[in-house]
Amino acid sequence: MTARHRVVIVGGGFGGLAAAKALRRAPVDVTVVDRQAHHLFQPLLYQVATGVLSQGNVAPPLRDILRHQQNVQVELAEVGSVDLERRTIACTVLDRTWEVGYDSLIVAAGSAQSYFGRDKFAVYAPGMKTIDDALEVRGRIFGAFELAELEEDVRRRAGWLTFVVIGAGPTGVEMAGQIAELSRHSLRSNFRKIDTATARIVLIDAAPRILTSFDEQLARRAATKLEQMGVEIRTGTRVTGMDDTSVELRSDWRVERLAARTKIWSAGVQASPLGSILAAQSGVEPTRSGQVPVNADCTLPGHPEVFVVGDLMAFDRLPGLAEVAMQSGRHASAEIRRRLEGGAQPRPFHYRDLGSLAAISRYYAIGERRGARVWGFAGWLFWLVVHVTFLTDFKNRVSALFYWTISFFGRSRPERTITAQQIFARRALSASGRGGERL
Amino acid sequence: MTARHRVVIVGGGFGGLAAAKALRRAPVDVTVVDRQAHHLFQPLLYQVATGVLSQGNVAPPLRDILRHQQNVQVELAEVGSVDLERRTIACTVLDRTWEVGYDSLIVAAGSAQSYFGRDKFAVYAPGMKTIDDALEVRGRIFGAFELAELEEDVRRRAGWLTFVVIGAGPTGVEMAGQIAELSRHSLRSNFRKIDTATARIVLIDAAPRILTSFDEQLARRAATKLEQMGVEIRTGTRVTGMDDTSVELRSDWRVERLAARTKIWSAGVQASPLGSILAAQSGVEPTRSGQVPVNADCTLPGHPEVFVVGDLMAFDRLPGLAEVAMQSGRHASAEIRRRLEGGAQPRPFHYRDLGSLAAISRYYAIGERRGARVWGFAGWLFWLVVHVTFLTDFKNRVSALFYWTISFFGRSRPERTITAQQIFARRALSASGRGGERL
Numbered sequence: 001m002t003a004r005h006r007v008v009i010v011g012g013g014f015g016g017l018a019a020a021k022a023l024r025r026a027p028v029d030v031t032v033v034d035r036q037a038h039h040l041f042q043p044l045l046y047q048v049a050t051g052v053l054s055q056g057n058v059a060p061p062l063r064d065i066l067r068h069q070q071n072v073q074v075e076l077a078e079v080g081s082v083d084l085e086r087r088t089i090a091c092t093v094l095d096r097t098w099e100v101g102y103d104s105l106i107v108a109a110g111s112a113q114s115y116f117g118r119d120k121f122a123v124y125a126p127g128m129k130t131i132d133d134a135l136e137v138r139g140r141i142f143g144a145f146e147l148a149e150l151e152e153d154v155r156r157r158a159g160w161l162t163f164v165v166i167g168a169g170p171t172g173v174e175m176a177g178q179i180a181e182l183s184r185h186s187l188r189s190n191f192r193k194i195d196t197a198t199a200r201i202v203l204i205d206a207a208p209r210i211l212t213s214f215d216e217q218l219a220r221r222a223a224t225k226l227e228q229m230g231v232e233i234r235t236g237t238r239v240t241g242m243d244d245t246s247v248e249l250r251s252d253w254r255v256e257r258l259a260a261r262t263k264i265w266s267a268g269v270q271a272s273p274l275g276s277i278l279a280a281q282s283g284v285e286p287t288r289s290g291q292v293p294v295n296a297d298c299t300l301p302g303h304p305e306v307f308v309v310g311d312l313m314a315f316d317r318l319p320g321l322a323e324v325a326m327q328s329g330r331h332a333s334a335e336i337r338r339r340l341e342g343g344a345q346p347r348p349f350h351y352r353d354l355g356s357l358a359a360i361s362r363y364y365a366i367g368e369r370r371g372a373r374v375w376g377f378a379g380w381l382f383w384l385v386v387h388v389t390f391l392t393d394f395k396n397r398v399s400a401l402f403y404w405t406i407s408f409f410g411r412s413r414p415e416r417t418i419t420a421q422q423i424f425a426r427r428a429l430s431a432s433g434r435g436g437e438r439l
Numbered sequence: 440m441t442a443r444h445r446v447v448i449v450g451g452g453f454g455g456l457a458a459a460k461a462l463r464r465a466p467v468d469v470t471v472v473d474r475q476a477h478h479l480f481q482p483l484l485y486q487v488a489t490g491v492l493s494q495g496n497v498a499p500p501l502r503d504i505l506r507h508q509q510n511v512q513v514e515l516a517e518v519g520s521v522d523l524e525r526r527t528i529a530c531t532v533l534d535r536t537w538e539v540g541y542d543s544l545i546v547a548a549g550s551a552q553s554y555f556g557r558d559k560f561a562v563y564a565p566g567m568k569t570i571d572d573a574l575e576v577r578g579r580i581f582g583a584f585e586l587a588e589l590e591e592d593v594r595r596r597a598g599w600l601t602f603v604v605i606g607a608g609p610t611g612v613e614m615a616g617q618i619a620e621l622s623r624h625s626l627r628s629n630f631r632k633i634d635t636a637t638a639r640i641v642l643i644d645a646a647p648r649i650l651t652s653f654d655e656q657l658a659r660r661a662a663t664k665l666e667q668m669g670v671e672i673r674t675g676t677r678v679t680g681m682d683d684t685s686v687e688l689r690s691d692w693r694v695e696r697l698a699a700r701t702k703i704w705s706a707g708v709q710a711s712p713l714g715s716i717l718a719a720q721s722g723v724e725p726t727r728s729g730q731v732p733v734n735a736d737c738t739l740p741g742h743p744e745v746f747v748v749g750d751l752m753a754f755d756r757l758p759g760l761a762e763v764a765m766q767s768g769r770h771a772s773a774e775i776r777r778r779l780e781g782g783a784q785p786r787p788f789h790y791r792d793l794g795s796l797a798a799i800s801r802y803y804a805i806g807e808r809r810g811a812r813v814w815g816f817a818g819w820l821f822w823l824v825v826h827v828t829f830l831t832d833f834k835n836r837v838s839a840l841f842y843w844t845i846s847f848f849g850r851s852r853p854e855r856t857i858t859a860q861q862i863f864a865r866r867a868l869s870a871s872g873r874g875g876e877r878l
Contacts (some may be wrong), residue, residue: 035859037585056854061581063629064855073631076585093589132858146476146515150532190502192512252672393843395853402841406834414834415495416503419571420474431467 002027005340007333008089008102010079010274012062013037015108015310015325017392020072022333027340030072031100033091036078037061040131040394043322044400046171048134049264050141050178051186051413057400059131060393075100079109082274084303086282093203101176104305106332107274111311111320114270114289124242125164125263128171137264138415139422141179145187148194159259161199164247165238167267168203168210170358173222176203177361180229183412197389201257202232204249205267209235211366213319213359218366221375224362240269269320271312278308287314296348297335298328304346307332315349322390323354357383363407443468444584446772447528447541449518449713451478451501454547455675456831461772466779469511470539472530476515480831482619482761485610485840486857487573487778487826489580489617490625490852498570498831498838514539514708518548521713523720523742523824539549543744545771546667546713546731550750550759552708553728564603564680564702567610576703577854578861580618583701584626587633594685596700598698603686605640607649608643610663614641614703616800619668624850641697643688644706650797650805652758657805660814664799678706708759717747726753733772735787737767743785746771754788762793782791796822801847803815 005028012034020032034146038059047053063074077091088099112233113127127138128135141163150159160182165176190196203210203226210226210233211219223233234249241248247263249256271290279286282300284293291314293302298313300306309332310325318324331349338347355369357379365379372381384404406414448455459471477498478562486492502513504626516530527538547619552566580602587599600622600664604615622638629635642649642665649665649672650658655834662672673688674697680687686702710729718725719738723732730753737752739745748771749764757763770788777786796818802820813821823843830836844852 037581038856051495054495054854055856056490056493059857061629064851067628075589077589093586096589131856132860147532149516150516159548189506190500229609235555242615319705395849395851399838399845399853402838406838412503412834414838415493416500417477417494417498417570419569420476 001400005103005336005358006031006101007034007104007106007107007336008100009106010034010082010089010109011110011272011310012036012074013108013110013310013325014322015064015110015329016106016410017062017329018064018326019106019307019309019329019333020121021069022038022330026071026333026337028104028336030069030345031065031075031102031238032062032072033075033077033089033100034062035076035078036130037063037074038131039065039392041390041396042129043062043127043170044172044387044391045131045134046178047407048131048415049128049175050182051138052178052407053400053403053414054415055131055135057396057403058391060396065392081272081277082107082281084278084300084306087305093108094408095197102305104307104336106307106309106336107278107312108310108325108329109272109274110310110325111269111271111289114268115265119229121238121239121242121263124244124247125166127173127265127267129269130192133145136422137175139418140262140264141182142416142424145183145191145194145196145199147261149191155259157194158200159415160192160200160261162258163199163262163264164202164204164258164260164390165264165266166204167265168205168207168233168235169266170211170356171236172203172205172264172266173211174359175228175266176201176224176231177229177359179285181361181411182413184230186413197230200231200232200260201230202234202260204234204239205239206238207235213356214358214366215373216366216373218373222360222366223356225364229361242319275308275312277307295324297346298332298349299335299346307335316351318351321356324351327351334391339354339363357386359383361410416417444775445470445540446545446775447472447474447539447543448545448547449521449528450528450547450549450711451475451513451679451750452481452547452549452749452764453761454549454768455545456501456504456768458547458746458748458768458772459547460508461507461769462510462776463508465510465615465772465776467510467543467775469508470541471505471511471516472516472518472528473501474515475569476502477570478504478831480829480835482609483826483830484567484570484573485613486846487854488567488614489568490577490855491617491846492839492842492855494570494574496835496842497830498580499835504831513794518713519849520716521546521720521745523717523739523745526744529701536549541744543746543775545746545748545768545775546717546751547712547764547768547833548751549712549764550708550710550728553702553707553719554704555707556744556877560678560702561623562702563683563686563868564605564704566704567614568708575861576614578857579701579703580621581857582853582861584622584630584633584635584638585709586700587632591735594698596633598684599617599700600633600635601641601697601699602638602701602703603641603643603697603699604703604705606704607644607672607703608652609650609795610641611644611703611705612650612665613798614705615640615670616665616668616798619665620800621852624670627854636669637671639671639699640669640675641699643673643676643679646674651796651806652795654807654812657807657812661797661799664803668800674680675824707749714747714751717745721745734785736785737771737788737840737859738774739786746774755790760795763790766790796825797845798822801850 309328748767
């Protein structure tokens with residue numbers, strides 16, 4: 001028995017998971033390596049942060065999703081480097097390090113939050129890229145209302161009731177909309193001393209408008225809806241400073257310091273460090289955000305056995321969408337299958353634009369696809385159908401639907417649990433003036 | 440308008456919440472103070488730790504439960520002390536401290552895990568008393584299987600696949616049963632290199648048998664069932680040492696060091712420190728585990744305006760059960776109401792024993808009530824009905840039922856999400872040899 005072709009997939013996000021599934025019937029041994037044990041359905045992460053969904057709803061274990069696919073094994077490890085010459089990747093977990101050899105490699109390592117060089121902001125304004133982030137943000141949002149209720153000083157109370165969302169892409173817009181919903185509706189009956197509806201929600205972007213990836217007219221509708229819900233939109237505005245209790249905003253015509261305890265960062269992404277490692281070894285120039293330029297078939301220049309897909313790939317200015325990752329991941333697997341069947345000529349990757357969606361509030365979303373636009377309740381229904389369809393697993397679909405019923409019809413939030421530790425972590429933050437290190 | 444009678448309730452657990460609800464129609468102003476923002480349905484906490492339920496299912500926000508009760512306000516704070524002379528309690532949160540005055544005080548501050556003076560064990564063997572505990576234990580259990588899959592050394596792999604549960608009361612028994620279920624069924628299809636069914640689950644208790652609060656014959660049935668499921672029961676055994684990779688067991692006839700990465704502590708409880716503060720000020724002697732002896736009407740001797748209820752109260756050797764806490768909490772509120780209506784004579788508290796239950800596995804539970812015994816599938820149905828009925832909120836009932844359907848019929852675990860930070864926390868633990876401080 002000859003050894004089977006070994007495919008190693010780095011990353012179990014949308015790109016890596018789609019690639020693994022597409023190799024279901026291929027005569028290969030697949031190893032998926034990820035530093036998280038779960039696949040994350042990132043587009044719904046803001047709902048974990050705002051108490052709509054649980055972690056399990058959006059982050060099922062990778063190995064459970066792939067349990068019936070016998071040619072796949074999942075390994076929990078950080079991939080520190082790739083050796084293109086020896087065709088190995090270096091894996092680390094705890095105090096162990098080992099190498100995994102490959103015949104074909106699919107690098108789907110994705111991207112992390114970028115603070116554009118101001119990494120100190122991370123302490124004050126958590127990002128929205130991981131389950132840890134979402135639980136941290138959940139603790140800060142619901143904790144802020146708790147602490148506002150206890151605060152007698154009017155100005156300090158206002159600081160607890162001010163929420164600043166930095167970055168007005170889909171995640172930022174959805175976060176701002178959810179906080180508005182919480183403060184204007186879900187939480188009002190819960191408090192006695194504060195009126196949660198007086199909370200300020202400020203949505204900030206350096207660009208001249210929100211949702212720059214969307215059609216301008218749709219973005220304007222979204223902005224109007226957000227403003228009706230009580231969200232203040234500050235476009236053309238940069239965040240130039242931040243501490244535990246405030247944020248400094250700068251636009252062309254003024255600088256302002258806003259008292260705001262809760263800051264959430266959704267402004268930028270930085271590709272995985274594996275991008276620069278691959279670029280250096282293959283002699284290509286990574287983009288400013290660390291993405292790797294690839295050939296038309298998603299392979300690394302000079303290395304037809306290495307595919308770079310998803311957020312890590314610089315290809316035709318495609319955006320960092322789940323759909324791009326899934327299609328490029330599937331393309332890589334299709335190429336590997338085809339080669340094993342004797343196909344010689346590489347085939348180019350063609351992205352089929354399925355459109356984009358953003359949920360502004362319950363019953364209101366915007367969406368577009370190839371020039372067609374939808375908004376309002378129709379957009380929301382569309383959003384609902386798409387997200388139920390794409391959620392990773394039947395269990396997750398049913399439970400998300402169940403939770404959405406509670407949240408959207410009942411306006412209640414089934415997953416609001418925060419812990420005393422999260423509140424007391426704030427004490428460390430206040431005391432040290434810079435916050436505790438995240439592990 | 441004269442000031443209304445002020446009732447302060449310390450603790451929003453079973454006792455405090457029942458007391459608050461029982462004052463619904465009373466002409467009083469109620470303040471519930473807790474250091475957690477949520478009420479915890481502790482009897483199901485082991486299901487959060489083993490991936491069956493989400494935090495939200497068992498820990499709804501206190502203020503949400505009480506939102507319609509307009510005479511109640513909820514404050515998030517640690518209660519550091521009580522001044523019986525001045526009739527105030529001292530509250531702290533972050534850097535703020537304030538006092539709350541009361542006319543009547545109900546102290547329902549409960550208990551925490553006790554390590555019987557060996558507090559270093561807490562680093563290696565988390566308890567099962569809070570949501571933080573449950574998420575920590577969840578991370579350790581599922582993380583251990585992940586790390587076993589990566590381990591090539593047979594002996595070290597066995598260490599990752601050994602789970603030691605210390606304390607064979609209902610929580611310990613339920614934990615051991617769930618880990619057996621996970622390893623023998625739910626997780627088997629998920630792994631490629633290890634057979635999860637080879638995991639050792641060791642249940643330890645210093646007493647001569649498990650479930651000492653139950654009838655001996657029922658406990659024997661439970662032990663037989665656990666052994667059939669693969670749980671090793673070690674009664675008459677004490678834990679005398681512990682580190683990151685092992686645990687030292689001592690019985691009358693031998694000392695043994697067992698390689699075990701995952702240890703879970705459910706062996707003892709220590710009453711809240713408020714117990715000794717109350718005892719010192721009123722001149723009574725607390726019990727060894729810090730409980731406060733009370734009068735027949737649950738009041739503190741010499742202080743008819745102060746009630747001590749639930750786990751903190753030493754009364755007629757009543758056990759630390761949710762039902763005891765709820766009944767004594769309701770009794771305190773009934774006494775306060777009656778006094779306000781002019782009733783002079785204190786009425787004694789009578790505990791009505793509703794029996795006890797423990798779930799051993801899916802479809803198998805034991806229960807007893809006033810000499811009547813039930814076990815097996817009938818016991819499990821009984822367990823199901825009681826837990827659905829007593830879960831705090833309609834939403835929680837429906838979602839728990841939904842998750843139970845997934846877990847018990849499908850044998851799957853909908854809430855298995857752990858985070859990379861939890862795995863990496865293990866690195867800190869291994870590196871320092873003593874583990875990171877919990878916040």
